[in-house]
Amino acid sequence: MAWEYVVNGINGAIKLVVNGDPELVDIAIRSVKVSGIAAVLAAIIGVPVGVVLGLSRFKGRGLLKSIFNALLGIPTVVMGLILYLFLAPAGPLGFLGLLYTEMGISFGQMLLILPIVISFTVSSIESVEREIRDLALTLGANKIQIMFKIVEESLSGIVLSIIAAFNRAVAELGIALMVGGNIFVRGGGLNTRVLTTSIQMYVARGEIDYALALGTILIAIVFTITAISNYLQKKWVGYD
Amino acid sequence: MIELRNIEKKYGETVALKKVSLRIERGEIFAVIGNSGAGKTTLLRILSMLETDFLGEYLFNGKDARERAEEVRGRITMVFQNPVMFKGSVFDNVAYGLRVRNVDSDEIEKKVEEMLKLFRLERFRDKSARKLSGGEKQRVAMARAFVIDADVYALDEPTANLDPENARIIEKTIKKIKERGKTIVLATHNLFQAKRLADRAAYIESGQIIETGESKELFENPKHPRTQNFIYGFDFF
Numbered sequence: 001m002a003w004e005y006v007v008n009g010i011n012g013a014i015k016l017v018v019n020g021d022p023e024l025v026d027i028a029i030r031s032v033k034v035s036g037i038a039a040v041l042a043a044i045i046g047v048p049v050g051v052v053l054g055l056s057r058f059k060g061r062g063l064l065k066s067i068f069n070a071l072l073g074i075p076t077v078v079m080g081l082i083l084y085l086f087l088a089p090a091g092p093l094g095f096l097g098l099l100y101t102e103m104g105i106s107f108g109q110m111l112l113i114l115p116i117v118i119s120f121t122v123s124s125i126e127s128v129e130r131e132i133r134d135l136a137l138t139l140g141a142n143k144i145q146i147m148f149k150i151v152e153e154s155l156s157g158i159v160l161s162i163i164a165a166f167n168r169a170v171a172e173l174g175i176a177l178m179v180g181g182n183i184f185v186r187g188g189g190l191n192t193r194v195l196t197t198s199i200q201m202y203v204a205r206g207e208i209d210y211a212l213a214l215g216t217i218l219i220a221i222v223f224t225i226t227a228i229s230n231y232l233q234k235k236w237v238g239y240d
Numbered sequence: 241m242i243e244l245r246n247i248e249k250k251y252g253e254t255v256a257l258k259k260v261s262l263r264i265e266r267g268e269i270f271a272v273i274g275n276s277g278a279g280k281t282t283l284l285r286i287l288s289m290l291e292t293d294f295l296g297e298y299l300f301n302g303k304d305a306r307e308r309a310e311e312v313r314g315r316i317t318m319v320f321q322n323p324v325m326f327k328g329s330v331f332d333n334v335a336y337g338l339r340v341r342n343v344d345s346d347e348i349e350k351k352v353e354e355m356l357k358l359f360r361l362e363r364f365r366d367k368s369a370r371k372l373s374g375g376e377k378q379r380v381a382m383a384r385a386f387v388i389d390a391d392v393y394a395l396d397e398p399t400a401n402l403d404p405e406n407a408r409i410i411e412k413t414i415k416k417i418k419e420r421g422k423t424i425v426l427a428t429h430n431l432f433q434a435k436r437l438a439d440r441a442a443y444i445e446s447g448q449i450i451e452t453g454e455s456k457e458l459f460e461n462p463k464h465p466r467t468q469n470f471i472y473g474f475d476f477f
């Protein structure tokens with residue numbers, strides 16, 4: 001009896017995935033899109049910040065680094081709550097109109113994963129910095145050439161940081177739920193339902209087959225991204 | 241060519257060099273010999289202006305090196321104890337010093353090929369430099385330095401941990417480079433190598449230069465008891 005419940009759920013989930021249920025597809029695509037935008041934005045801001053932080057030496061640099069490191073593990077519910085307060089119509093950023101929008105989720109996730117991109121970029125820069133700087137310097141490179149060389153040598157680490165950031169964004173629930181609101185109207189243009197929020201909802205409703213199907217898709221996305229990143233890493237290491 | 245006066249270098253509490261004074265003449269091979277931790281690498285890093293935070297005076301061609309650090313770095317190239325390879329091919333590695341000097345690509349091609357031949361690296365040309373063996377990497381590191389038309393080459397333990405064949409290739413090439421009128425500073429704890437290659441040598445211990453002289457004289461007739469201890473200590477093996 002107890003196992004039947006699980007097996008039925010799995011059977012239903014397989015059917016939904018195999019048949020390519022349009023609602024599931026829609027939600028999965030939105031998830032990838034929203035978190036993909038978050039990852040791209042986080043990369044655009046975080047990589048330059050990380051490079052500067054990794055290459056330069058100034059007072060307060062250590063403090064800045066430990067702040068970003070501490071923010072790596074910020075609970076997504078807390079982040080979602082804070083963002084909700086800021087983005088709510090009466091809040092300080094209410095005028096942006098981001099609450100309950102896809103862009104709002106992207107914005108929130110971008111803030112969530114920014115510390116990942118920055119911290120990992122800093123550490124991949126630092127891991128090559130000393131050796132490569134000395135080598136390039138003694139071979140006659142100028143400051144700018146040295147900087148480019150260091151970034152080039154840490155590129156695989158930087159790309160990995162962006163992938164790790166995307167994985168965290170696509171799998172988080174707190175921000176998507178509180179900022180996005182899990183809105184779904186069939187055929188509607190303002191939907192904000194993503195994989196994590198819909199899993200939470202279907203479980204609450206007892207529709208285990210849907211929840212399992214979505215969970216499987218989420219895991220498949222994360223695994224695929226990880227596999228791609230491993231492949232890229234191997235390729236880079238292969239020629240490094 | 242190079243003159244050091246009372247150079248002192250500290251890493252935190254550690255005194256790496258104490259009152260080091262020496263002259264290195266144009267066109268000679270000058271060996272710095274001493275045990276592990278004696279300060280050889282530190283000395284070479286200062287000569288190459290990779291360390292600029294030291295006390296004392298460093299004159300390069302009669303002028304203060306710290307005031308013209310960039311220029312000095314362009315004229316003296318160091319080969320590190322552990323060969324660090326850039327990502328990319330052997331060719332890319334060897335070409336780097338020419339590329340940053342904006343040498344045109346035909347010229348780069350020609351010079352790099354010549355160096356690869358000199359170090360018997362032709363067949364590794366397009367291989368990933370980081371996949372080479374230790375001895376091959378060491379040769380790439382040398383080729384990468386010697387392809388640059390510098391005045392001085394500072395070589396830090398160029399043959400430590402290498403098999404006799406690789407060591408022989410490297411020693412032969414060092415002699416060839418000297419014949420082109422280049423100055424070579426060689427840090428080593430290998431007495432026999434210093435004896436084979438160097439015109440003059442300095443024995444360094446605990447950051448201090450104990451004795452300097454013509455290498456034949458220094459090795460066969462060391463004056464200072466500590467130098468004697470270092471040199472005759474080896475004869476028991």
Ligand SMILES: Nc1ncnc2c1ncn2[C@@H]1O[C@H](COP(=O)(O)OP(=O)(O)OP(=O)(O)O)[C@@H](O)[C@H]1O
Nearest residue numbers: 251254255256275276277278279280281282283429
């Ligand atoms: N970056 C550093 N920070 C702190 N101490 C250092 C640093 N580099 C060197 N030292 C210290 O300075 C001293 C001289 O070191 P150095 O590397 O010059 O010796 P070496 O003669 O090259 O030895 P080896 O033959 O083992 O290479 C050592 O006591 C070493 O521990």
Ligand SMILES: [Mg+2]
Nearest residue numbers: 280281321396
């Ligand atoms: Mg050393």
